[in-house]
Amino acid sequence: xxxxxxxxxxxxxxxxxxxxxxxxxxxxxxxxxxxxxxxxxxxxxxxxxxxxxxxxxxxxxxxxxxxxxxxxxxxxxxxxxxxxxxxxxxxxxxxxxxxxxxxxxxxxxxxxxxxxxxxxxxxxxxxxxxxxxxxxxxxxxxxxxxxxxxxxxxxxxxxxxxxxxxxxxxxxxxxxxxxxxxxxxxxxxxxxxxxxxxxxxxxxxxxxxxxxxxxxxxxxxxxxxxxxxxxxxxxxxxxxxxxxxxxxxxxxxxxxxxxxxxxxxxxxxxxxxxxxxxxxxxxxxxxxxxxxxxxxxxxxxxxxxxxxxxxxxxxxxxxxxxxxxxxxxxxxxxxxxxxxxxxxxxxxxxxxxxxxxxxxxxxxxxxxxxxxxxxxxxxxxxxxxxxxxxxxxxxxxxxxxxxxxxxxxxxxxxxxxxxxxxxxxxxxxxxxxxxxxxxxxxxxxxxxxxxxxx
Numbered sequence: 250x251x252x253x254x255x256x257x258x259x260x261x262x263x264x265x266x267x268x269x270x271x272x273x274x275x276x277x278x279x280x281x282x283x284x285x286x287x288x289x290x291x292x293x294x295x296x297x298x299x300x301x302x303x304x305x306x307x308x309x310x311x312x313x314x315x316x317x318x319x320x321x322x323x324x325x326x327x328x329x330x331x332x333x334x335x336x337x338x339x340x341x342x343x344x345x346x347x348x349x350x351x352x353x354x355x356x357x358x359x360x361x362x363x364x365x366x367x368x369x370x371x372x373x374x375x376x377x378x379x380x381x382x383x384x385x386x387x388x389x390x391x392x393x394x395x396x397x398x399x400x401x402x403x404x405x406x407x408x409x410x411x412x413x414x415x416x417x418x419x420x421x422x423x424x425x426x427x428x429x430x431x432x433x434x435x436x437x438x439x440x441x442x443x444x445x446x447x448x449x450x451x452x453x454x455x456x457x458x459x460x461x462x463x464x465x466x467x468x469x470x471x472x473x474x475x476x477x478x479x480x481x482x483x484x485x486x487x488x489x490x491x492x493x494x495x496x497x498x499x500x501x502x503x504x505x506x507x508x509x510x511x512x513x514x515x516x517x518x519x520x521x522x523x524x525x526x527x528x529x530x531x532x533x534x535x536x537x538x539x540x541x542x543x544x545x546x547x548x549x550x551x552x553x554x555x556x557x558x559x560x561x562x563x564x565x566x567x568x569x570x571x572x573x574x575x576x577x578x579x580x581x582x583x584x585x586x587x588x589x590x591x592x593x594x595x596x597x598x599x600x601x602x603x604x605x606x607x608x609x610x611x612x613x614x615x616x617x618x619x620x621x622x623x624x625x626x627x628x629x630x631x632x633x634x635x636x637x638x639x640x641x642x643x644x645x646x647x648x649x650x651x652x653x654x655x656x657x658x659x660x661x662x663x664x665x666x667x668x669x670x671x672x673x674x675x676x677x678x679x680x681x682x683x684x685x686x687x688x689x690x691x692x693x694x695x696x697x698x699x700x701x702x703x
Contacts, residue, residue: 286347288362291355292665294344295321297532299657299669301344305568307527310474312677314559314670315610319374319451321345322360324569326378326398326447327603329353330390330587331577334703338574349586350393357397359663363451369506370455372660372667375425376400379418379446381407383594390587407443415439418446425450430609444588444601453658453667455505459488461616466556471675472520472652481555481675483651484616489547492646493538497522500542501552501648510667512614513542513657514554520652523673527655539659549645555675556616562609569606576703577603583702591699599699610668612658 299317307313321343328339329349336349345352363374378394380386382404394400405414415434422433430450439446461484471481491502497518504511515538517526570578577584582602590598653673657666 286351286355288355288359288663290346291321291352291359292660292663293532293536294346296536296664296666298342298344299666300530300532300535301342301572302565302568303669303671304527305572306563306565307671310673312559312561312670312672312674314561314612314668315563315608316451316668318359318363318665318667319449319610320565320606320608322356322374322376322398323447323449324606325353325356326376326394326400326449327577327584327587329393330387330584330601331582332586332702333583335576335581335583338576342569342572342574353393353397357399359665360449361399362663363660363667365509367507370510371453372455372510373425373450373452375450377421377448378402379405379414379448381405381444383408383592384444384588384598385592385594386588387586407439408441411439411441411443412436414443414446418448422448422450426452427454429611433609434607438605438607443604444598451667453510455507455510456617458504458506458508459486459490461486463616466616469553470651471555474520474523474653474673476520479674479676481651483553483555486552487645488550488552490550490552490646490648491542491545491547492550492648493541493545495538495541498526499648500538501550501646502542503554509662510658510660513539513659514648514650514654515656516648516650516652516654523653527671530655539664543661551645551647551649553648554650555672557612557614557672557675559670559672560609560611561670562607565606565608566603580700581703585702600702612668612670 295317298321302315302317302320303313306315324339324343325345328336328343328345329352331339331349339345340348340352347355360374360376363372365372376394376398377400380402386402391402395402405417407414415436415438418439419432419434423431429452434446465485466482467485468480469483471479471483473479493500499516499518501514501516502511503514515526515530517523566578576582579602582600584601588601590600592598650672653671655669655671657670658668659666
């Protein structure tokens with residue numbers, strides 16, 4: 250290609266991973282498209298990335314809640330268009346288990362499995378791609394995202410009215426998340442030189458399989474990692490749950506209606522053990538613990554866990570750069586498999602680069618459970634007495650989350666972690682979340698000719 254002597258710039262893409270909610274239903278029996286990676290491997294890669302990102306963005310003393318599934322899906326849309334060293338860095342940092350085309354095939358199947366509903370539960374995942382009206386995308390890229398990611402492309406005028414485009418995208422996100430995320434993209438993020446916005450939104454809502462009684466929720470002490478003591482509203486229950494103890498850490502599974510999705514809480518024995526738990530937890534160890542939890546039998550459990558309302562948002566671009574993928578955010582980014590530039594209608598555009606990875610997630614946890622009287626068989630066991638008394642029953646499993654703990658919402662059909670977080674301070678007002686820096690990224694400085702793509 251003959252280079253023009255005119256000044257050219259890289260055009261930023263905005264990768265947006267909104268998230269809110271997840272639900273539940275039965276596992277899809279559809280056979281994944283032929284690829285080099287299975288749906289389970291795609292889920293395992295996303296789960297490994299979840300722990301990497303957790304460690305990168307967790308701030309001492311702050312609560313945290315995000316969706317690794319949503320972030321992996323949205324970044325996967327950009328990964329499908331990446332090439333060369335740019336793609337290699339993205340694959341390593343995001344823990345994608347295969348090349349761009351093979352990964353998108355299995356990730357798309359995983360995404361479609363998250364669109365199911367049933368009594369007392371609902372899970373939805375939706376994708377959409379907004380593209381500059383003059384940008385010609387590679388035909389196979391568009392075909393792959395439409396077919397494998399089940400998303401629609403929408404042409405928009407970023408140049409003359411970026412604010413209208415921002416409002417359109419935010420309205421779409423709000424509608425897909427039942428208005429839980431009303432303004433994902435802040436003012437100034439969408440600019441006249443924006444090339445594309447790739448969006449995934451996840452919505453989840455479900456009742457507990459074994460509900461808590463509201464009258465059993467009490468204000469009780471909560472012990473902070475620094476040794477101080479506050480109060481929190483703890484939900485209390487005694488029922489049969491799966492639970493295991495591994496060294497100084499306990500895990501418990503709280504199933505939602507339908508039992509396809511569950512919350513798993515991970516609790517150190519003591520408040521001062523939380524930092525050690527976070528520092529020592531690896532993807533392989535977590536996978537082993539979750540496997541052991543799946544194999545455990547439900548057992549008499551005394552449970553106390555706080556009510557929660559968490560809202561977290563951030564631009565994850567800098568975090569992903571620092572984790573080892575700077576090229577995708579640089580002047581040397583190579584997204585030629587998405588669009589080859591310059592183009593006749595865009596003679597000054599050299600290529601594409603990621604400018605933002607905006608993510609928001611929130612969750613409310615309370616006592617609400619499913620009504621099961623009309624559909625549930627009540628099995629009554631006899632209390633047998635005899636002249637000989639047997640040994641006393643073993644003591645119950647006690648899981649008292651009255652100090653900092655980690656938790657995740659896991660789709661047991663695929664093994665994918667839908668959401669992940671931690672509660673370290675129940676007093677924090679999380680309704681507005683932290684205040685991430687979502688100020689516009691400066692325009693890439695002009696340069697004579699185009700920089701090399703890596």
